[in-house]
Amino acid sequence: MTATALRVLACAVVVAVLVFANVAAPETGLDTLVADFTAGLSPHQEYHRPKSGELAAAATGFASALDRRGVADFAKIGFSVHDGTDPATGRPYTIAVHERAWGMYVIDRSAPPSLAVEVPHPASDLRTELLGVDLFRREPGAVLLVAGTHRKAADVAHETDSVFHAVATVLARRGLAQVQLHGFDDQNLPATDVVLSSGAGQAGDAAWRAADRLTAGGFAVCRAWREGCDGLEGMTNVQGEMAAAAGTVFLHVELSRTVRESRREDVVQALKEAGS
Known part of the structure; x- marks a missing residue:
């Protein structure tokens, strides 16, 4: 190879390296972020129970983040907040994560707030x-709530x-419906795939539609x-009690392990169709 050819090859390698260095790494998917977050939860994890002032600050800070009025209030009580794009949907989001087990909250920014998807017992x-995550991705404007503790550390x-x-x-006070996801062991209700309830509130159209869609789907x-479901009715769920008081929709969804897997x-x- 001539000296000129070697110089050309060397320049090409340098350009390739520079171009590669400026290519942004692919963004991590929300499913991976959530899985990584929940992987560290355990029954014995440390949990700092928030005081009344911290709870007030959390509510104010979240509302401010939701409305894009800033994240300073959230950051003051230990939340890390940033914007991203979910590669699975191409939709922008804001994600807030707390370092002391106060949870992960993801706001879909592609539409006005529409639905609260709640996971109180991750891991x-x-x-x-x-x-x-799957339901969040199906609903533009959804807000995903993932608890920051194992249920044995804080329920x-x-x-x-x-x-x-x-x-x-x-x-809920802004009128958003809540869909809360739970799981039970197959042997607890062997003949049942899904338990649906409205918690402490009266079952409305949303609950009836969800039941009909799931039944039509073979569940x-x-x-x-209208029937007992082996203690899985969610009657003492505090988010359900709050929704009943606020007059907003709350759907408590218990799924067998086989269904979840x-x-x-x-x-x-089915849940998406019930809400459409």
Whole structure:
């Protein structure tokens, strides 16, 4: 190879390296971010229960972030907040994560706030966090709430003094419906795939539509408003009680382990159709 050819080759290599160095790495998908976040949860994790002033600051800070009025209030109580784009949908979002187990909150920025998708028992109710991401991706303007603790460390579905509940309250007071995802072991209700309820409130059109869509999709559904469902009715769920008081929709969805492992897409499709 001539000296000229060697110089040309060397220049080409340098240009290729510079071009490669300026190419942004592909953005991590929300499913991976959520899975990584929940992977560290355990029954024995450390949990700092927020005080009343911190809960008020969390509600104010979240509302400010939701309205794009800034994230300073959220950051003051330990939240890390940034914007991103989910490569699976191409839709922009804002994500807030707390370093002391107060949860992960994701706001879809492609449309006005539309639906609260809640995962109160990640890691404990296996794969409900991934179901939450799936449903979030189907609904432009959705807000995803993922608890920051294992349920044995703090059960946010039954504690009003949690940031999770404070955020859910902000959304319900703005009129957003809540869909809360749970899981049960197959042997608890062997003949049932899904348990649906409206928690402490009366079952309305949304609950009836969801039950009908799931049944049409081949799921065996226990409708808690007209039959007993082995204690899985969610009657003492505090987000359900809050929604009943606010007059907003709350759908408590219990899914068998088999359904969570093998029929996630079918469940999400049925819930999406019920809300459309």
